[in-house]
Structures are given as C-alpha cells and as structure tokens.
Amino acid sequence: MHYYLALFGSSGKLLRVLDRSPYILSSNLERVVKPNAAFLRECRIGACDIAKLCVAQPRMLTSNVERVRAMAARAEGLGVPRGSRMFWRMLNALAFLREKDITAKVEYLKDTFRWSDAEVGIALCKAPMVLALSKDLLQRKSEFLISEVGLEPAYIAYRPTLPTYSLEGRLRPRYYTLKFLKENGLLDHDRDYYCAVVLPEEVFMEKFICPYKEAAPQLAEDYAAACKGEVPARFRFT
Known part of the structure; x- marks a missing residue:
C-alpha cells in the first residue's frame, strides 16, 4: 500500500484503481509491478503521467513486462517517440490491443x-x-x-x-451557431471552426452567444436545444 500510494500520488487515485482492479494487490511487487514502473520511467514518462496511465490502465503494472515493452514498441512504430508528451497517451490508446x-x-x-x-x-x-x-x-x-x-x-x-469531441454535445451545436451567425451577418469577421470548438463552454458562450442577445434573442435557447440533440428551425439552412 505504501508503494502504491507513492506511485499514484494520492489515496483517491489508489482507491479508483482498487475499485477497478482489486487484483493489483495480489501482483508481485518485486518481480512484476516495480519492473513495469521502472520501464515506464525508462521511456521518460514523468511520475504524474505514469500515475495517469496506470489509473486508466492498471494492467500496465500487473502484466508481463515484455508485453508492456511490446506496446511501447508499437507506439514508437506509429511515430510517437519515447520521451514525447504524447507517449503515455499513445500507450493508453494502444493498451492491450492486438497488433x-x-x-x-x-x-x-x-x-x-x-x-x-x-x-x-x-x-x-x-x-x-x-x-x-x-x-x-x-x-x-x-x-x-x-x-x-x-x-x-x-x-x-x-x-x-x-x-475526439462529442458530436451531439459540441461539434454540431457550435457549427450550427457559427453558421447561423454568419448567415445573418452577425459575425464581424470569419471565425475558424476549430478555434470555436476547442473553447471551454463558458468562453464559447461569452464570445458567440452573449454578444448577440439583442440581435438574436433566441440564440442561447437554440444553442441549448442543439446541445441536447435537437436542431431548431432557425439553425436549418438549405
């Protein structure tokens, strides 16, 4: 327990792992768990990212180290080198998939x-x-x-x-909102769709909904409806 607390960084993260994978406590620390953790460090994954990876994929610690090495080789084969900030994310995405x-x-x-x-x-x-x-x-x-x-x-x-963003909850409603504003001449200049998609919800509201309360009083209501999977009539353009 002391080893895992230090590895995961908090009792909350450890409890999440134990809830999902209680068998981790029966894995041999010296022969299995520690060699896997050491290998992840050799891949130049930081302590915080090792914790994130192993919370998401506890089997990274309990599997045969050669299997974990094989996953790392596959990640490199897809163009993500060890030491890059995306390496642990690639391991998470590839975890235990067959080649x-x-x-x-x-x-x-x-x-x-x-x-x-x-x-x-x-x-x-x-x-x-x-x-x-x-x-x-x-x-x-x-x-x-x-x-x-x-x-x-x-x-x-x-x-x-x-x-990777929700189709119904983000991609569609934000596209419909931008299109509505452009079609009605309410945007003072063209806005890049990607830049609008990645904004946090409160910032998107601040930039693309709130400034148009007078010109388009139903916009906030229509956007909320679109986020629920509905397409308001005002958002339909042929």
Missing part, C-alpha cells in the same frame, strides 16, 4: 477520413486517443466534419482532437 487490430484501426482511419499515410501519422502523433474511438463514432464524425462542415481531410489531420 492486427491496431493495423486495422489505422487503415480504417485512413479510409474514413481520407488521410494519406503521412496524414494519419501526423494525426496519431498529435492525438493518439483517436485510436480508442469506435468505428461507428469515427464514421459519423467523419461524415459530419467532411460532408456537412466541409473540412478538408488535411485540415482535420493537423487538428485531430476534432473527432
């Missing part, structure tokens, strides 16, 4: 987002978590971003966090 499944997901990403080999490599280096998204989610988000919003595949590849 053929990883290859299949990479091919699916290329087909779905129309990415070249170079573009899928850029996307995975910037946002490894896209590998963890289901094929259904990837398909629906690709259709929306490319077919409806009209984004170029290369644009998405260089901003690969876009597919």
Whole structure:
C-alpha cells in the first residue's frame, strides 16, 4: 500500500484503481509491478503521467513486462517517440490491443477520413486517443466534419482532437451557431471552426452567444436545444 500510494500520488487515485482492479494487490511487487514502473520511467514518462496511465490502465503494472515493452514498441512504430508528451497517451490508446487490430484501426482511419499515410501519422502523433474511438463514432464524425462542415481531410489531420469531441454535445451545436451567425451577418469577421470548438463552454458562450442577445434573442435557447440533440428551425439552412 505504501508503494502504491507513492506511485499514484494520492489515496483517491489508489482507491479508483482498487475499485477497478482489486487484483493489483495480489501482483508481485518485486518481480512484476516495480519492473513495469521502472520501464515506464525508462521511456521518460514523468511520475504524474505514469500515475495517469496506470489509473486508466492498471494492467500496465500487473502484466508481463515484455508485453508492456511490446506496446511501447508499437507506439514508437506509429511515430510517437519515447520521451514525447504524447507517449503515455499513445500507450493508453494502444493498451492491450492486438497488433492486427491496431493495423486495422489505422487503415480504417485512413479510409474514413481520407488521410494519406503521412496524414494519419501526423494525426496519431498529435492525438493518439483517436485510436480508442469506435468505428461507428469515427464514421459519423467523419461524415459530419467532411460532408456537412466541409473540412478538408488535411485540415482535420493537423487538428485531430476534432473527432475526439462529442458530436451531439459540441461539434454540431457550435457549427450550427457559427453558421447561423454568419448567415445573418452577425459575425464581424470569419471565425475558424476549430478555434470555436476547442473553447471551454463558458468562453464559447461569452464570445458567440452573449454578444448577440439583442440581435438574436433566441440564440442561447437554440444553442441549448442543439446541445441536447435537437436542431431548431432557425439553425436549418438549405
């Protein structure tokens, strides 16, 4: 318990791990757990990120160290080097996937987002978590971003966090809001869609909803409805 408290950094994180994986207490510290933790440090993953990774994937500590080494090799093979700030995220995304499944997901990403080999490599280096998204989610988000919003595949590849946001809760409602403002001549200059998507909710409201209370008094209500999966009539343009 003392070792795990030091590793995870707090009793709260340790309790989360124990709730998900109580068997971690039966793993051999000296032969299994400590060698895995040491290997993650060899990969130049910081203590805080090791804690985050192992909270998300407790088996990183309890699996055979050769299996963990193999996952690290796969991460490097996808273009994310050890020591990079995304390396632990790639390990999290790849955790315990079979090599053929990883290859299949990479091919699916290329087909779905129309990415070249170079573009899928850029996307995975910037946002490894896209590998963890289901094929259904990837398909629906690709259709929306490319077919409806009209984004170029290369644009998405260089901003690969876009597919990681909620389609119903963020991507669609913010797109509808920007489109409504542009169609009604309420934006003083063109606003980049990605920049609007990544804003925290309160900042988005401050920049794109609140300034238009008089010109578009129903905008806040319509945006809230869109966030619930509804498309208000005012947001429909043909």
